Amino acid sequence: MTTPEAQPRPSGRRLLLGVMWDVAVPIALYYGLRAAGVSVFVALLAGAFLPALTTAVQWLRTRSLEGMAGFVAGTMLLGVPAALVSGSPRFLLAKDGWLTGVAGVWFLISIRARRPLLFHGGRPLLEGRFRSDGTSWDVLWEREPAFRRIWRVSTAIWGVAMLIDAAVRVVMAYCLPVDLVPGLGALLWPVTLLLLQVVNGVYYEVAGLWRLTSGAAARPADG
Template identity: 25%
Template sequence: MKVSSKRKVIQMIVISLVINGAVPVVVYNLLTNYYSSFVSLLVATLIPLADNLYHIVKYKKADAFGLFMLTGFILSLLAFVLGGNERLILLRESMVTGLLGLIFIASLFFSKPLIYHFAIKFSAEDASEQKGKFKKNWEIPYFRTVLRIMTAIWGIALLGEAIVKIILVYELSISTFLAVSQLIFYSVIGAAILFTIVYRRYAKVRLDHLTHIQ
């Protein structure tokens, strides 16, 4: 990865952390002086949603994080309609990550795990060529094991993130939870991505060796 590309990625991460983490905390603390905690929190959650909707409109396509926040907001509204309090609204993202984690884990019981389909979509520009390569590699037991391990790790990571937040939301103040919530999310996602990169490199070396033997 070039230096300019690394800087661009770092800038995007910092901006995302500010918009989705720091700004909502500041807005929440300011609004609590004039409105109820529930209303203040609801307004604060609209900020990351608005940012992601802006990107969806600007680039004419939805990204994973934008859809993630949109789903979380829908769950927040549902919690409000059902009489949920601010603690329940804080758990909106955890509901989504927890659900995604369960989907990853559930996919292990299907013919092909979720990572198999994600890898085809994001690993190469020529999806048809990549799909053919994956179909061929799928015949190798080690390849199937690698993808199932990756799927399991992502499922456990997302489900674990949700469980940790569910515990902390009732142990910390709302302001403190808002401050650490995004940090927990990005730490878990970052760790899962790092594992995927390292494990993929290791697995590729062994897979190439097995392919040559065959």
């Protein structure tokens, strides 16, 4: 029987391609359609369907969805009918902000769950790969209170950052020129993610995450 640890882990190249498809391609499609004379609303709607298409392809291939992928697809499918009823380009522009805000709330709620969201998100990327002595994260979770605290705090950091990002996106959607918002929204993603990586990287070092995963915390001190 195949165990979760034996499942293929996402590579950096695969993650980058996923980001390009979900973020960069819809933006390129939007500006391409606008240059061809398509209306703002139709151009935004066309780009909005791409993440849902990615999720549909994943489901057809694996008959399963990651939690976040299902969440994004569900929000997308609910948002499009509302946008069609309202007929408002501003509503579609603000969609990413509302989506990010709901995701931020979801992160914060998961802090009190059995295991927070960032634990599940970070595990495929870090477990056994970076400063690791091979100890399973399941073992560390059960054995080390500090390990559990680190992932709950870092999940809170992500949740708050996503709420701030969401607020900025909604303000931009309703206050800036329509054709300026998609490009600025795309630029905001790397800025937010870079800041999160820096803040979390510093926190992990200070809180001792790598000492725990490398086994240094379990070794008796010399002397």
